[in-house]
Amino acid sequence: MTSPEDSKRSWNMHNELITRQRDKFEIEFKMKHKDGHWVDILSRANAIFDENNKAVRVVGTHVDISERKKLENQLLQAQKMESIGTLAGGIAHEFNNILSIIVGNNELLMDELPEWSAARENSEEIRIAGLRAKDVVKQLLTFTRQDNAELKPIDISPIVKESIKLIRSSIPANINIHQNISKDTAPVSGNPTQINQILINLCSNAADAMKNKGNTIKISLSNESFDEGCKAVHPALSPGQYVKLMVIDTGSGMDNKTLDRIFEPYFTTKKIGKGTGIGLAIVHGIVERHSGVIFVKSAPNKGTTFTILFPAYQGQIEKDSDERTDLPTGNEKILFVDDEPVLLKLGKQRLELLGYHVQEHTDPREALKVFKEDINAFDLVITDMAMPHMTGDQLVSEILRLRPEIPTMLCTGYSENISVEKASEIGFKAFAMKPIDRSEFAVTVRKILDESQN
Ligand SMILES: Nc1ncnc2c1ncn2[C@@H]1O[C@H](COP(=O)(O)OP(=O)(O)O)[C@@H](O)[C@H]1O
Ligand SMILES: [Mg+2]
Numbered sequence: 001m002t003s004p005e006d007s008k009r010s011w012n013m014h015n016e017l018i019t020r021q022r023d024k025f026e027i028e029f030k031m032k033h034k035d036g037h038w039v040d041i042l043s044r045a046n047a048i049f050d051e052n053n054k055a056v057r058v059v060g061t062h063v064d065i066s067e068r069k070k071l072e073n074q075l076l077q078a079q080k081m082e083s084i085g086t087l088a089g090g091i092a093h094e095f096n097n098i099l100s101i102i103v104g105n106n107e108l109l110m111d112e113l114p115e116w117s118a119a120r121e122n123s124e125e126i127r128i129a130g131l132r133a134k135d136v137v138k139q140l141l142t143f144t145r146q147d148n149a150e151l152k153p154i155d156i157s158p159i160v161k162e163s164i165k166l167i168r169s170s171i172p173a174n175i176n177i178h179q180n181i182s183k184d185t186a187p188v189s190g191n192p193t194q195i196n197q198i199l200i201n202l203c204s205n206a207a208d209a210m211k212n213k214g215n216t217i218k219i220s221l222s223n224e225s226f227d228e229g230c231k232a233v234h235p236a237l238s239p240g241q242y243v244k245l246m247v248i249d250t251g252s253g254m255d256n257k258t259l260d261r262i263f264e265p266y267f268t269t270k271k272i273g274k275g276t277g278i279g280l281a282i283v284h285g286i287v288e289r290h291s292g293v294i295f296v297k298s299a300p301n302k303g304t305t306f307t308i309l310f311p312a313y314q315g316q317i318e319k320d321s322d323e324r325t326d327l328p329t330g331n332e333k334i335l336f337v338d339d340e341p342v343l344l345k346l347g348k349q350r351l352e353l354l355g356y357h358v359q360e361h362t363d364p365r366e367a368l369k370v371f372k373e374d375i376n377a378f379d380l381v382i383t384d385m386a387m388p389h390m391t392g393d394q395l396v397s398e399i400l401r402l403r404p405e406i407p408t409m410l411c412t413g414y415s416e417n418i419s420v421e422k423a424s425e426i427g428f429k430a431f432a433m434k435p436i437d438r439s440e441f442a443v444t445v446r447k448i449l450d451e452s453q454n
Pocket of ligand 1: 201206249251252253254258262267268269270274275276277278279280281304
């Protein structure tokens with residue numbers, strides 16, 4: 001069976017052939033296999049004519065070219081991503097320079113404006129918007145692999161397990177997570193925070209796709225090795241050892257038109273406010289940065305499978321103290337503020353895994369209210385910087401006015417604007433850049449708590 005369009009094209013060509021308007025029949029079309037899936041066919045034929053120039057017979061062949069088509073598509077896809085990447089990278093750099101001028105000048109302006117002037121509030125708005133814009137630029141740079149996240153030989157299975165724990169708490173409870181994580185996967189040259197980011201993005205998409213179903217996300221990690229035949233899996237692969245990460249859902253799936261575009265930055269099919277379209281672009285950038293490949297299989301209403309192959313690292317990994325069991329713990333009470341609910345949940349979960357008691361708020365004004373109710377209820381305050389209604393430094397200035405000795409920590413998504421010096425000038429005891437490394441976070445929290453108790 002073929003589609004009506006294809007059969008019309010084919011029929012027209014057939015007619016041209018037997019009426020000698022063309023001398024060769026050659027056409028590509030899709031045909032439905034008897035088990036239901038579509039196959040790409042290359043059909044070639046010649047006509048045989050009798051002495052009266054009447055076609056008596058058409059002979060030809062049908063060749064299944066599905067594999068070749070798949071490879072051609074993957075190649076086109078890779079080229080497209082490459083050119084979008086170059087474009088986005090160029091824009092990001094150019095934009096970053098302009099932004100630095102805006103933000104820098106605004107800072108100078110702010111220093112001139114007295115606390116009480118209304119213009120200072122406007123200037124503050126400019127500053128917050130500038131910080132947001134910096135975050136956007138940073139995301140774009142991750143997509144174009146131009147970020148400078150450090151890669152080192154790591155064992156990714158504990159990272160995947162840890163990520164799953166964090167994801168569990170941030171997706172709806174009626175969605176199950178089934179994990180099949182092999183213990184002895186090969187080491188990979190990677191960045192733990194970025195691998196965590198991959199899983200968060202893939203799983204939140206999977207959860208979104210299964211909204212009303214209460215289905216299962218399957219996550220698996222295993223070793224995989226390829227010989228010469230690997231090009232059939234993906235043209236960018238070369239023979240060797242890999243670690244394979246798969247995220248499989250049974251959700252809404254995607255049609256080919258959507259599939260073609262999912263890795264483009266800002267491509268989304270979700271409602272405004274629900275999707276930003278940057279998740280998979282970031283995943284793509286991270287996978288490339290790890291010299292890996294990513295591919296997708298999806299069918300509408302059936303579900304989606306994302307497969308990522310990381311090249312195995314050839315050599316030993318040096319054991320460092322990055323193991324979770326070595327992380328310092330505690331049982332103090334922490335007030336945690338971030339306007340982004342997902343980050344808030346993840347941070348809370350991380351701290352709770354370490355033993356701390358956490359009260360979290362997305363609205364800094366709420367947090368301040370709670371703090372005022374009992375200024376001795378908390379041992380530490382951790383806050384985001386750019387938030388609506390009240391920035392992190394404003395919040396902490398208020399808190400320190402009420403209780404000058406309480407330790408405070410700033411977590412921020414940008415670097416240039418608020419330096420370590422500036423943060424400590426405001427009164428912050430510690431400063432961390434997002435995305436925050438798990439062990440660094442644990443160590444810093446313990447350190448400032450200990451310092452405050454001495
Ligand atoms: N597991 C999935 N199932 C169905 N569609 C998906 C899945 N993952 C991604 N998509 C599609 O890809 C688009 C882009 O995803 P992403 O880059 O993460 O941006 P966002 O989630 O903000 O829309 C989504 O809007 C959705 O249409
Ligand atoms: Mg997403």
